Amino acid sequence: xxxxxxxIKELSRILQKKEISSLDLCNFFLDRIRNIDSKLKTCxxxxxxxxKKQAILADKMIANGxxxxxxxxxxxxxxxxxxxxFKTTAASKMLENYIAPYDATVIKRLKDSGAVLLGKTNxxxxxxxxxxxxxxxxxxxxxxxxxxxxxxxxxxxxxxxxAGLCVFALGSDxxxxxxxxxxFCGVSGLKPSYSRVSRxxxxxxxxxxxxxxxxxxxxxxVAMVMxxxxxxxxxxxxxxxxxxxxxxxxxxxxxxxxxxxxxKEFVDSLDEKFKEVINQAILTxxxxxxxxxxxxxxxxxxxxxxxxxxxxxxxxSNLARLDGIxxxxxxxxxxxxxxxxxxxxxxxxxxxxxFGPEVKRRIMLGTYTLSSGYFDAYYKKAMAVREKIEQxxxxxxxxxxxxxxxxxxxxAFKIGEKINDPVKMYLEDIFVTGPSLSxxxxxxxxxxxxDNLPLGIQIFANKFKxxxxxxxxNNFQSKTDFHKKSPDIN
Amino acid sequence: MEISxxxxxxxxxxxxxxLNEVEKEKYQIQLANILNxxxxxxxxxxxNSEVLGLANDFENQLREDEVVDCDQEExxxxxxxxxxxxxxxxxxxxxx
Numbered sequence: 001x002x003x004x005x006x007x008i009k010e011l012s013r014i015l016q017k018k019e020i021s022s023l024d025l026c027n028f029f030l031d032r033i034r035n036i037d038s039k040l041k042t043c044x045x046x047x048x049x050x051x052k053k054q055a056i057l058a059d060k061m062i063a064n065g066x067x068x069x070x071x072x073x074x075x076x077x078x079x080x081x082x083x084x085x086f087k088t089t090a091a092s093k094m095l096e097n098y099i100a101p102y103d104a105t106v107i108k109r110l111k112d113s114g115a116v117l118l119g120k121t122n123x124x125x126x127x128x129x130x131x132x133x134x135x136x137x138x139x140x141x142x143x144x145x146x147x148x149x150x151x152x153x154x155x156x157x158x159x160x161x162x163a164g165l166c167v168f169a170l171g172s173d174x175x176x177x178x179x180x181x182x183x184f185c186g187v188s189g190l191k192p193s194y195s196r197v198s199r200x201x202x203x204x205x206x207x208x209x210x211x212x213x214x215x216x217x218x219x220x221x222v223a224m225v226m227x228x229x230x231x232x233x234x235x236x237x238x239x240x241x242x243x244x245x246x247x248x249x250x251x252x253x254x255x256x257x258x259x260x261x262x263x264k265e266f267v268d269s270l271d272e273k274f275k276e277v278i279n280q281a282i283l284t285x286x287x288x289x290x291x292x293x294x295x296x297x298x299x300x301x302x303x304x305x306x307x308x309x310x311x312x313x314x315x316x317s318n319l320a321r322l323d324g325i326x327x328x329x330x331x332x333x334x335x336x337x338x339x340x341x342x343x344x345x346x347x348x349x350x351x352x353x354x355f356g357p358e359v360k361r362r363i364m365l366g367t368y369t370l371s372s373g374y375f376d377a378y379y380k381k382a383m384a385v386r387e388k389i390e391q392x393x394x395x396x397x398x399x400x401x402x403x404x405x406x407x408x409x410x411x412a413f414k415i416g417e418k419i420n421d422p423v424k425m426y427l428e429d430i431f432v433t434g435p436s437l438s439x440x441x442x443x444x445x446x447x448x449x450x451d452n453l454p455l456g457i458q459i460f461a462n463k464f465k466x467x468x469x470x471x472x473x474n475n476f477q478s479k480t481d482f483h484k485k486s487p488d489i490n
Numbered sequence: 491m492e493i494s495x496x497x498x499x500x501x502x503x504x505x506x507x508x509l510n511e512v513e514k515e516k517y518q519i520q521l522a523n524i525l526n527x528x529x530x531x532x533x534x535x536x537x538n539s540e541v542l543g544l545a546n547d548f549e550n551q552l553r554e555d556e557v558v559d560c561d562q563e564e565x566x567x568x569x570x571x572x573x574x575x576x577x578x579x580x581x582x583x584x585x586x
Contacts, residue, residue: 085567308524326571326572343582343583346583349508351508360507360513364517365524368501368525387541
């Protein structure tokens with residue numbers, strides 16, 4: 001059976017009917033990882049024994065008559081989320097041997113729901129990047145074309161879901177890191193509203209925009225995972241103390257009469273082939289009864305520059321804790337005894353020798369923009385413009401229910417194509433940073449193919465309107481089959 | 491926008507990053523390029539806006555000041571990864 005092409009919904013039905021055991025399903029995916037992952041390099045670690053133990057527990061839950069969509073479903077998680085007793089590396093030499101002392105809240109919730117964790121996926125080091133080429137360990141490949149990047153920073157998670165190495169995966173999104181790889185790999189990925197999903201146990205990057213979200217084969221699957229991981233957590237100060245909707249309840253509702261805003265200048269900026277994909281998507285939504293309204297977001301062109309001031313600033317502060325003293329890379333302490341003369345020298349060595357080029361670049365940039373004499377010109381200015389961008393979205397949402405944009409201006413690019421030009425890489429985020437800076441829920445779903453490579457569209461709404469985003473996206477998938485296509489990799 | 495080598499060295503020290511000469515030269519160029527990229531913000535006049543940031547979005551979450559026992563296994567993993575330990579404490583280099 002092609003279990004790797006099945007959705008959570010389909011597998012859950014088979015598991016509940018006891019047509020297959022969770023342990024057999026777990027072994028099926030472990031075999032697949034063993035056989036295929038040497039080509040794709042999606043996983044940093046695989047927990048064979050632990051996964052089997054969890055699968056046996058899931059089988060007991062099923063035998064006891066417990067219900068729940070995720071019982072016995074195998075998944076992978078980006079390696080910046082803590083799993084107790086296992087390595088959490090953030091794809092950095094700094095944390096290469098770091099063992100997590102506790103479970104992230106999302107991991108705990110998924111464990112309680114009966115999902116089976118197979119391992120941890122590759123990413124750009126500390127989630128800094130848009131191609132997964134910044135991993136300190138290896139480059140992950142796109143399953144649609146092994147010479148291309150899977151996107152990033154959650155590239156390992158998106159590639160693994162697309163290739164059927166797991167049923168769903170968790171990613172994190174700070175400025176597009178779930179949506180852009182979802183677009184490049186032809187899968188569905190949701191960046192929830194800021195503060196909707198607990199970040200306790202997520203390695204911080206940009207605390208004012210970081211979120212955890214699901215990557216899966218369908219919008220319905222995304223909703224099933226969201227149901228489990230969303231909601232208030234007293235361990236996360238920023239966690240929203242709001243009721244969580246049943247994301248499946250309204251997912252099939254008609255979208256007749258809903259107003260979709262299409263950003264004119266975004267579509268105009270695209271090459272013809274990509275424009276065609278967006279126009280087809282617009283037509284699909286019109287056929288479903290939605291009303292299209294062309295809108296303009298003049299402040300949004302500043303989202304990239306704002307993002308690349310605020311993000312490095314927060315990174316320089318968040319990554320200051322990584323000094324190799326309490327944990328992490330230690331340059332000369334252990335092996336050669338105490339060769340550093342003083343504490344400063346120790347910091348300099350531990351950090352200088354273990355951080356990769358993009359991490360250093362962002363820390364340097366952030367230190368600069370926060371430093372005396374530049375703070376007002378850069379950081380404070382960026383924060384003021386950020387509020388303008390947010391206000392602009394607020395205004396637009398009084399006229400339309402959701403906004404539709406391309407996820408990325410193009411399909412997956414070649415490995416090595418942009419790695420030496422940071423500004424080019426930063427321009428990857430052009431359509432996705434706006435919703436991040438404003439904390440809005442945004443999904444990327446497959447909307448077509450250009451030159452045999454998948455391309456996604458992004459749908460986003462006002463804060464905490466995940467149900468609306470999922471409803472629109474699910475209606476789109478009821479009329480299209482782009483999300484059902486999978487790469488030929490065995 | 492240009493950044494001098496001196497400035498790069500100053501920032502690198504503030505950030506506690508030991509950089510070699512090749513890195514210094516590379517970041518001198520790349521940081522200047524990135525700052526040019528973000529320079530479009532200069533077109534905007536936001537001098538009248540008051541920046542609140544996320545200050546209004548959160549409330550402090552308070553709890554009773556009680557001693558809660560720490561899970562011993564968790565504690566051991568957490569402090570067992572330090573470079574040097576002495577008597578259950580993490581040992582660091584002299585500060586001055």
